[in-house]
Amino acid sequence: xxxxxxxxxxxxxxxxxxxxxxxxxxxxxxxxxxxxxxxxxxxxxxxxxxxxxxxxxxxxxxxxxxxxxxxxxxxxxxxxxxxxxxxxxxxxxxxxxxxxxxxxxxxxxxxxxxxxxxxxxxxxxxxxxxxxxxxxxxxxxxxxxxxxxxxxxxxxxxxxxxxxxxxxxxxxxxxxxxxxxxxxxxxxxxxxxxxxxxxxxxxxxxxxxxxxxxxxxxxxxxxxxxxxxxxxxxxxxxxxxxxxxxxxxxxxxxxxxxxxxxxxxxxxxxxxxxxxxxxxxxxxxxxxxx
Numbered sequence: 143x144x145x146x147x148x149x150x151x152x153x154x155x156x157x158x159x160x161x162x163x164x165x166x167x168x169x170x171x172x173x174x175x176x177x178x179x180x181x182x183x184x185x186x187x188x189x190x191x192x193x194x195x196x197x198x199x200x201x202x203x204x205x206x207x208x209x210x211x212x213x214x215x216x217x218x219x220x221x222x223x224x225x226x227x228x229x230x231x232x233x234x235x236x237x238x239x240x241x242x243x244x245x246x247x248x249x250x251x252x253x254x255x256x257x258x259x260x261x262x263x264x265x266x267x268x269x270x271x272x273x274x275x276x277x278x279x280x281x282x283x284x285x286x287x288x289x290x291x292x293x294x295x296x297x298x299x300x301x302x303x304x305x306x307x308x309x310x311x312x313x314x315x316x317x318x319x320x321x322x323x324x325x326x327x328x329x330x331x332x333x334x335x336x337x338x339x340x341x342x343x344x345x346x347x348x349x350x351x352x353x354x355x356x357x358x359x360x361x362x363x364x365x366x367x368x369x370x371x372x373x374x375x376x377x378x379x380x381x382x383x384x385x386x387x388x389x390x391x392x393x394x395x396x397x398x399x400x401x402x403x404x405x406x407x408x409x410x411x412x413x414x415x416x417x418x419x420x421x422x423x424x425x426x427x428x429x430x431x432x
Contacts, residue, residue, distance in 0.1 A: 172263075173255055180254030180271075181221035184247035187275055191246070191282045194291055210235035221247040242282070250278055256418055265312075269305040273367045273417060276301070277410035280360060284406025290356030298363025302329070306366045328365030328373040333358050335377060357405045364413050372420040379412030380405070 190200050192208070205214045212234040218224045225244040232239060257270040280294050306325030340353040365373040384405060391403070416423075 173258065176258045177251045177255050180251030181247045183254075183271075183275060184250030184278075185219060185221045185243075187250060187279050188243050188246050190279050191242075191286075194279070194293060195283055195287045195289065207232045207234060207237065209237035221251075246278060246282065250275060253278075253414060253418075260418055265308070266305075269301070269308070269367065270417060272301050272305075273364075274414055276363070277413050281407040281410035284356070284404040288354070288402065288404050290354070290360050290406055292359070295356070295359045295363065298360065299366070302363035302366030309369075324369035324371075325366045328368055328370040329362045330365065331370045332361035332365045332373040332377050335374075336361055353405060357409060360406070360409060364409075368413070368416060368420070371424065372416045375420050375424060376409070376412040376416035379415055380408040381412075383411050384408035 186200075189205060193200050203213075205219060206212055207214065209232060212232070215233075218228065218233060222244045225239060228239070230239050230241070231237065253274045254271055257274060258267055261267040261270055276294065276298050280290055283294070284290050302325070309325060336353060336358045337355075340355060340358055343353055361373065361377070364376060368376060384403070387408070388403060
């Protein structure tokens with residue numbers, strides 16, 4: 143951010159958002175490498191999404207067809223490409239491969255490219271990559287099982303503490319404010335707000351209703367990664383996106399009001415938007431323009 147003066151008032155100018163327009167061709171090989179990195183890691187994320195809820199190792203055994211259990215060949219593990227070549231079916235048994243696999247790979251790759259574009263060739267960009275992948279795994283596991291595993295939270299806490307420590311000693315480009323305690327306030331703010339909401343909704347709806355405590359816990363690492371300003375923005379965005387989705391389900395799909403909808407995917411969306419565009423969104427909210 144830079145400081146500008148407008149009508150005699152000292153203000154922060156947010157130059158965080160960078161446009162893709164006008165990129166020189168020399169930059170595209172780097173973006174392509176980042177995309178490939180994201181696709182490859184996205185393939186590994188699919189393993190995590192499938193195995194973690196089942197308590198299985200994410201390293202052994204090698205990947206195999208979920209239907210016939212045939213071990214996959216190396217060329218069948220190429221992200222996105224193998225899905226297209228095999229036309230979405232297992233080479234051995236012909237069972238259809240879930241569209242989730244290439245979509246997760248693509249989402250991770252594209253988000254890595256956006257993060258690299260925003261933060262550049264910087265050590266902090268790796269932290270952004272970790273948070274993006276963590277949110278994808280958390281969202282898909284919660285969507286399928288309605289549970290956010292403690293292992294996901296623990297991994298996030300460890301990497302979040304490393305991120306926060308780095309910010310304290312070396313400065314940052316992700317946080318909205320560079321205060322050294324920002325991450326720890328973020329860890330408490332998001333979790334405590336959700337904890338209060340979870341306790342109230344549990345009193346109203348009982349154990350089967352309201353927010354889950356996994357939602358509360360996952361905001362601890364999110365706060366360490368983002369700091370308190372962007373964490374509160376992520377929480378606000380999660381409620382807005384979740385609310386819009388809930389209204390759509392009620393109006394167009396006639397879903398029951400008491401139907402349980404996992405909140406993790408909305409937390410993930412709010413967090414990633416806040417990570418990549420949060421500074422610009424806060425600036426627009428405060429001053430009305432970029």
